[in-house]
Amino acid sequence: MGGYNKEESLIAKNYDYKAPDVELTVEADNLEKRYGNFYAVKNNTFKIKKGEIFGLLGPNGAGKSTSFKMMCGLARPTSGTARIMGIDIKKQPEKARSNLGYMAQKFSLYGSLTVRENLDFFALAYGISILKKEEKVNEVIDVFGLKEYENAKAEELPLGLKQRLSMAAALIHNPPVLFLDEPTSGVDVLTRRDFWNHITSLAKKGVTIMVTTHFMDEAEYCDRISLFYKGETIAVGTPTELKQQAGANDMETAFINLIKESEK
Numbered sequence: 001m002g003g004y005n006k007e008e009s010l011i012a013k014n015y016d017y018k019a020p021d022v023e024l025t026v027e028a029d030n031l032e033k034r035y036g037n038f039y040a041v042k043n044n045t046f047k048i049k050k051g052e053i054f055g056l057l058g059p060n061g062a063g064k065s066t067s068f069k070m071m072c073g074l075a076r077p078t079s080g081t082a083r084i085m086g087i088d089i090k091k092q093p094e095k096a097r098s099n100l101g102y103m104a105q106k107f108s109l110y111g112s113l114t115v116r117e118n119l120d121f122f123a124l125a126y127g128i129s130i131l132k133k134e135e136k137v138n139e140v141i142d143v144f145g146l147k148e149y150e151n152a153k154a155e156e157l158p159l160g161l162k163q164r165l166s167m168a169a170a171l172i173h174n175p176p177v178l179f180l181d182e183p184t185s186g187v188d189v190l191t192r193r194d195f196w197n198h199i200t201s202l203a204k205k206g207v208t209i210m211v212t213t214h215f216m217d218e219a220e221y222c223d224r225i226s227l228f229y230k231g232e233t234i235a236v237g238t239p240t241e242l243k244q245q246a247g248a249n250d251m252e253t254a255f256i257n258l259i260k261e262s263e264k
């Protein structure tokens with residue numbers, strides 16, 4: 001899946017994962033977040049299938065991060081809900097959360113802790129038992145090629161490695177669903193390419209990926225895209241479908257045309 005074809009990434013190759021036997025993995029169901037009279041997210045509904053790369057594409061302030069936070073149980077929806085692997089995030093937040101890994105828009109690493117200490121922290125935060133913690137941390141250090149940096153402080157790592165560490169932290173409990181909020185902003189072109197190679201390889205293994213981006217070329221790597229504008233979904237489809245719908249040859253023009261259409 002995904003439009004990005006390259007050899008399978010090393011990370012995905014070594015990543016030990018067996019996809020569960022379900023079809024729908026992520027569902028947003030009339031999800032809404034209101035601050036006072038302002039709707040940051042309005043009546044948002046979508047469904048994502050196992051192994052799909054689903055992109056949320058939209059300008060700053062469109063409500064992408066707010067949607068992610070609600071779907072992770074970090075912000076309470078004003079109304080509506082989300083389900084992760086069929087589990088309602090409002091009714092069983094902990095159980096739902098144990099099925100997902102979340103890479104926040106701003107790295108949630110602890111700068112003054114080392115790579116290993118950060119992974120220890122996330123292992124416990126994601127509910128891995130003390131007994132299994134060391135084994136799991138060693139495993140992701142290996143899989144993500146972090147061995148030579150394990151004692152370096154997170155704040156001293158170059159951006160590309162910080163990003164890799166964040167991804168390792170989000171996957172430490174082998175979740176079937178991975179949320180990535182602007183994982184490539186501020187990252188150089190080669191690192192971006194590498195990162196997308198990991199994403200598409202993980203999806204091929206059956207990991208479901210929901211990712212936000214404002215890079216139009218990255219939108220093309222998604223299986224399906226939801227165009228997000230002023231808190232609302234204005235169009236959903238494959239990159240090809242969206243371009244057809246908008247009568248455009250490229251994503252950027254498609255996006256502009258679809259926004260204009262929605263404002264009529």
Ligand SMILES: Nc1ncnc2c1ncn2[C@@H]1O[C@H](COP(=O)(O)OP(=O)(O)O)[C@@H](O)[C@H]1O
Pocket residue numbers: 035039040058059060061062063064065066067
């Ligand atoms: N805690 C908050 N209180 C009030 N408004 C907020 C809060 N959090 C986000 N917003 C507003 O909600 C809108 C959507 O924000 P966000 O979800 O971060 O957008 P995106 O991730 O697409 O850039 C923005 O207008 C933002 O200012």
Ligand SMILES: [Mg+2]
Pocket residue numbers: 064065066105181182
């Ligand atoms: Mg955001």
